[in-house]
Amino acid sequence: xxxxxxxxxxxxxxxxxxxxxxxxxxxxxxxxxxxxxxxxxxxxxxxxxxxxxxxxxxxxxxxxxxxxxxxxxxxxxxxxxxxxxxxxxxxxxxxxxxxxxxxxxxxxxxxxxxxxxxxxxxxxxxxxxxxxxxxxxxxxxxxxxxxxxxxxxxxxxxxxx
Amino acid sequence: xxxxxxxxxxxxxxxxxxxxxxxxxxxxxxxxxxxxxxxxxxxxxxxxxxxxxxxxxxxxxxxxxxxxxxxxxxxxxxxxxxxxxxxxxxxxxxxxxxxxxxxxxxxxxxxxxxxxxxxxxxxxxxxxxxxxxxxxxxxxxxxx
Numbered sequence: 441x442x443x444x445x446x447x448x449x450x451x452x453x454x455x456x457x458x459x460x461x462x463x464x465x466x467x468x469x470x471x472x473x474x475x476x477x478x479x480x481x482x483x484x485x486x487x488x489x490x491x492x493x494x495x496x497x498x499x500x501x502x503x504x505x506x507x508x509x510x511x512x513x514x515x516x517x518x519x520x521x522x523x524x525x526x527x528x529x530x531x532x533x534x535x536x537x538x539x540x541x542x543x544x545x546x547x548x549x550x551x552x553x554x555x556x557x558x559x560x561x562x563x564x565x566x567x568x569x570x571x572x573x574x575x576x577x578x579x580x581x582x583x584x585x586x587x588x589x590x591x592x593x594x595x596x597x598x599x600x601x
Numbered sequence: 602x603x604x605x606x607x608x609x610x611x612x613x614x615x616x617x618x619x620x621x622x623x624x625x626x627x628x629x630x631x632x633x634x635x636x637x638x639x640x641x642x643x644x645x646x647x648x649x650x651x652x653x654x655x656x657x658x659x660x661x662x663x664x665x666x667x668x669x670x671x672x673x674x675x676x677x678x679x680x681x682x683x684x685x686x687x688x689x690x691x692x693x694x695x696x697x698x699x700x701x702x703x704x705x706x707x708x709x710x711x712x713x714x715x716x717x718x719x720x721x722x723x724x725x726x727x728x729x730x731x732x733x734x735x736x737x738x739x740x741x742x743x744x745x
Binding site: 466470473490494497498500501502505568569572 | 609611649650654655656657658689690691700
């Protein structure tokens with residue numbers, strides 16, 4: 441998090457049997473939650489730091505536990521433009537997630553107080569989740585955070601919305 | 602006995618070390634090494650390829666509880682859920698303490714002089730967490 445231009449990337453190349461499909465989708469969901477860049481079929485990457493390295497190590501362990509094959513690599517891309525396309529793709533995906541949170545917070549402003557409180561709790565958790573995979577401090581983060589806190593403050597008993 | 606884990610310990614390794622020293626081997630000696638360089642005779646934990654690692658979606662601490670036969674202690678089980686969420690954050694469990702524990706231990710590793718230092722402090726943290734959890738389970742309320 442907070443890194444602008446990562447030099448090193450940790451890559452996971454993995455292969456899992458097509459059946460059973462449960463471990464395949466469990467691995468896919470884990471990678472999705474980690475916010476990996478999908479570079480190809482069975483090849484994903486994250487900006488390298490001790491935490492991302494460990495996260496992918498455990499996914500690799502999962503893959504081998506289920507009879508698959510997994511190799512972790514530490515790599516540095518040769519060519520800045522190719523990698524900036526990857527970074528833009530990752531950032532766009534995260535931006536869309538933040539935008540969805542902001543839109544939902546805005547839409548909930550007309551809901552009743554109890555529904556608003558539930559929405560605030562849920563959207564704060566969602567923001568926290570997204571932040572965990574926001575490696576490039578996406579500019580949409582602040583807007584989404586403000587939208588949720590705005591909703592939290594929209595208590596008609598105290599501040600007219 | 603000698604126990605080996607990766608350097609720059611975080612929550613799962615700190616929790617395992619506490620568990621080992623408190624419930625399994627009071628004279629445990631911890632060494633920090635790469636998975637490829639585990640000293641002969643040392644039992645590895647929280648490393649890729651180790652029996653005491655992440656398996657079946659569980660973190661190493663949960664694996665260790667089962668493997669040491671400590672999973673009949675409800676307070677340890679509860680700590681397992683907290684460590685799981687602090688380490689994996691996959692929302693399998695509702696463990697609000699996890700976020701705080703994660704931040705505290707990450708901060709601690711930034712300022713602590715060595716992994717041994719970190720384990721000394723996290724050992725006391727987990728002693729407290731265990732006592733708190735035990736009392737809460739006994740009375741059904743968080744201790745005042």
